[in-house]
Amino acid sequence: MEWKKVSILTLSSAIAFGGMAPIANAAESVTTDSESIQFEQGDGTSNSSSSVEETEASVSIEELVSRIKEIFPEKFGSASEEDFRLEFTPYYPEEEQDIERFRVSYFPRSTNNPTHASFEFVGEDLELSHFYYNPENRSDALFPPKVSEEDAAKLAAAFIEEVNPSGSYELNEDANRYYHNRNLPLTEPIEYRFTFDKLKDGIPVQSQTASVTVLGNGEITQFNGPRQSGDEEYEAATGLLSKDVVLNQLKEDLAIELQYMIRLNYETRERTAYLTYREIPAVQGISAKDGKYKMNGEYVDEFSEEVEIKMLTADKKSADPITKDEAKELAKKLLETDEEGTTLHIEGVMERENPDGTEVYEIRYMYRTGNSGHGSSIEIKKDTGELLRFSASRNYNPNEEVDENVSMEEAVEIAVDYIESYAYTNMDEYAYPITSNNVIYGRSDRHYFSFPRVKDGLIVAGDSINVGISKEDGSLVSLNVNRSEVDEWPAVEDAVSKETALEAIKGNIDLKLYYVDERRNGKTDTETQTLQYKLNYLRDDNREPSFYNAVSGEWESSDPYGRQESPNEDIHISHPWAEEELNFMINNNIITVEDPETFNGDKILTKGEALEILSKSLTRIYQSPYAENREESPFTNIDSEHPLYDVIVRSVETGILSTDEGTFGVDENLTRENLSYWYIRALGLDAVAKRHEIFNYNFNDVNQISGKYRGYVVLAESLGLLTKNDENNFRPQNKITYAQIAIANLRLAKLITSEDFELIN
Known part of the structure; x- marks a missing residue:
């Protein structure tokens, strides 16, 4: 994410704060434009003409707009019908052919309004199946959140009940527990994501879930309902085997064999081979009615014997280059x-x-x-x-x-x-x-x-x-x-015994009762093609994706995207006046804490430490996977192997750092005037700040401000990012601490995401 351009309103506000001399041409220092912005809808479709040939819909746009206003009276009650457009009607192969869907997009006629939304309705009752909303201003959803996660869950549940009152849903506590172990910028709104399982007789229906996204201000911005599948038939929830009986039988029948597994690190692109044990044969589920195992799409009474591996053989063809x-x-x-x-x-x-x-x-x-x-x-x-x-x-x-x-x-x-x-x-x-x-x-x-x-x-x-x-x-x-190119393969003889592994795997198995979709090849075996659900006990031991490392004898994460719980998630530090801000930034992987017991929020930061915190506060930082392919560093003392290389390159790209100086003082202490300089450059006001002669300097300690930083300091103070003390001193040479940068960065993020600035993706 990049940000640029400040509106004249912001500069006028700065003048009102008393930071600028009231001269007529002050605002002319910033060039603004009125380029139109193209948005992307939540489902990935752009606001361009659909290439799909439109067909006559059985429901009018007037009826759909009326339905939208009925569900969202506060958001769209006063919207003009001209702001809505009926898009193509999507088709899902697994659904019954007579199920109709209607997709509507919303774009206000005003080109300066970034608000947009998309809706999808299904069936004669126009049940909402999808909703995405991008509000005009998300700054009020930043820290501190106006609603807690617990309150947001209640809002999400109430919304589902409103749009699908006939259904019964239960919050899935285990869903969305993992995310990429990267920083979450302060410029992105706080979002709570919830997944709800549809229930039938109190039992979750595996293929029928709903998800809701709630912003930190309590606003619902996304909803995805379960797919419609025509008439649904469910087995009666009677005559079921107990979970203990089924689980004990599974453990008794279970067999394992050694295999290799390849894991790809999506950040470094490196592939690593592991030895693990796989269960044979692979059980997809167990009937809750008769205990039969579901394997390879069929229900069987017992495990079949494992077939020996039969290798392919072929005469080697010449592998010649091709034009x-x-x-x-x-x-x-x-x-x-x-x-x-x-x-x-x-x-x-x-x-x-x-x-x-x-x-x-x-x-x-x-x-x-x-x-x-x-x-x-x-x-x-x-x-x-x-x-x-x-x-x-x-x-x-x-x-x-x-x-x-x-x-x-x-x-x-x-x-x-x-x-x-x-x-x-x-x-x-x-x-x-x-x-x-x-x-x-x-x-x-x-x-x-x-x-x-x-x-x-x-x-x-x-x-x-x-x-x-x-x-x-x-x-x-x-x-x-x-085919993975792997240089090192663990030796087979280094694996723990099959008996040891089997006991470990049995100890990690659990089962949960679900209704399971039994359709095959897109339709059922019945003439009416109604959806038939079967009751199964499904393996429930993979809520935290893991595999058994046959060399170490330990369970390790097997998530394909390297996602894991944040190492900072459970950390909580204390501070007399910045405790909430510090902990929020720690939990968002913006501030790294090695040892919570010794962490000191009043520790003075180096420029390197502060720049990393600022960059991660404003944008996502990604590690370049290949050092040899990295571009040349903008500073002579920072090479591509330096731990801050990616942060520094990104900071130059976003304008925070200037490359006028050939080196970057990584280990120098950061002062308040240094931080003012970074902030104003991040806001795109560098050209204004350089005209320091246009400003009023009503600080008692104005003479302590370095000449280079004068305009930056007065702008930072006027915009409320760094403030004077009660004695009217800015203290430009004072060093910046963790607590101070946490407070100031949150102010900066709030300003950047306000309506006075445009965010450019």
């Missing part, structure tokens, strides 16, 4: 279609490098039928000519019957032939699909197989060749190669 034109021709060959009225268009061939260093051709294509089209892209490895990612995008209707001319057994061998033709490098590292690992996907037009990678006789979880074969004609529908 751009050859890659284009290969794509045409794979994508050609005989569908009447449809033509294939290759939109472009791009050369690029994947994050792992693999050089590829990315070929974008489109199937065009009349005025409509659909397409995707494929990746071909430059130095071998192999497919890395391929999908033959086709029009897909889940309710359309497809003749199954190719059996699953036949499709497996066809898939192997395609691998030999298009993914042959390292083919001998992969095995035939293992039944207990298979997952049934909701597609009726294809057979889908996962060929696992094998290392030292062990399956490598996450590395596989995935192939989709058309049931109708055996053609290649999709092919994706997942």
Whole structure:
């Protein structure tokens, strides 16, 4: 997030505070413009004309606007109908075809008003299924929050009851417990996110959840309701086996085997191999009625014996580099279609490098039928000519019957032939699909197989060749190669015994009763295609994603995005006058605390420490994953390996730091005039501050202000960011502490997010 431009209103306010001399041309020092801003809706669609051909809706825009005003009288009660627009009606393949949806967007006619919203209604009753609202001003949702998390949860529950009064919902305490372990800037509003489970007879329905986002000021800005699925049928919640009986049976039957697992660090892009134990076969659920295990989409009475690993074998083909034109021709060959009225268009061939260093051709294509089209892209490895990612995008209707001319057994061998033709490098590292690992996907037009990678006789979880074969004609529908480049693999002999691991895994298993959606291939087995729910006990031990490290014998986080609870989440420090502010910044990963017992809020900060706190207060700081690819440092004493490199580069980008001086005094103490300088540059008022001769200096200690910082100090004081004391002294040379910067940064964030400033993403 970047910020720029201050309105004349702000400068006028500064004059009113007495900081500026009342000269006529003071405001001319800042250039403003009236560029229009394009917004992005909460669902990711932009405010541009829909490319989807609009059809006549069965509900008028007048009816929809009336419904919006009924639900949100305070927000939209006085809005003009001209501010609303009926968009295309979205379609979800898993829903009944006769379920109608209506999407409405809201943009005020005033180009200066950043408020926008989107709504989605479903069914004859126009039940709200989606809502996103971006208010004009979010500054009142910053710290301190006007509502607590507990109060926000009550507001969210009341909202769900209002928009869906016939449903019964329960707050899911375990949802959204994790987030990226990065800083949350002070310029972003406080948001509380809640997930609610829909209940049937007091039992959660697994596929039916609702989510609500509440700002720190109590305003609801986002709602996503459960998908509608037509008539719903539920098994009676009677005659159930007790959880203890089912759990004990599972533990008695459970078996495990050693495997490798690859974990990707999404920040550094490094892949690490671990040894772990996997359960065999994989149990997807257990019937609460008869205790049968659900595996590979089927209910069975007992575990089947594990099938031995059967490796793929093939003669090595020569892996020769491929040119751009050859890659284009290969794509045409794979994508050609005989569908009447449809033509294939290759939109472009791009050369690029994947994050792992693999050089590829990315070929974008489109199937065009009349005025409509659909397409995707494929990746071909430059130095071998192999497919890395391929999908033959086709029009897909889940309710359309497809003749199954190719059996699953036949499709497996066809898939192997395609691998030999298009993914042959390292083919001998992969095995035939293992039944207990298979997952049934909701597609009726294809057979889908996962060929696992094998290392030292062990399956490598996450590395596989995935192939989709058309049931109708055996053609290649999709092919994706997942192979991790790992230098070090833990030795098999270093793993703890199977007996030790099994006891640890059994001790980590729990079950919870849910209603579970049993649809297959987008529809049910009944003629009416009603949704049938089954009662199952589902594994409930993965609320905190983890895996068993077979070398250390410990449980470790397995979240794919490296998310975890903030290390500062439970820290609470004391301070006589800045306790709440300090703890808020600590919990938002803006201030780092090594030891809460020794943390001193009155400790004087160095420029390096203060700059990191300021940068994290105003924007998200991301670590560059590759040091060798980092741009040249703007300061001679800060190289790309310096721990503050990313902070300093970002501070230069946002204007906080000037590069006029060749070095940055990381270890120097930060003074109040230094901080004033950073603040005013962050606000984009550098040009004004340099004209220090236009200001009134009504400080008793004005002579202590360095000449370079005079205009910055008077502006910072006039805007209320750093204030004078009772003796009318600014104290420009006083050193800044943790407590002082916490208070001042919150003031700055409040000013930047006010209506006097524009935030540019």
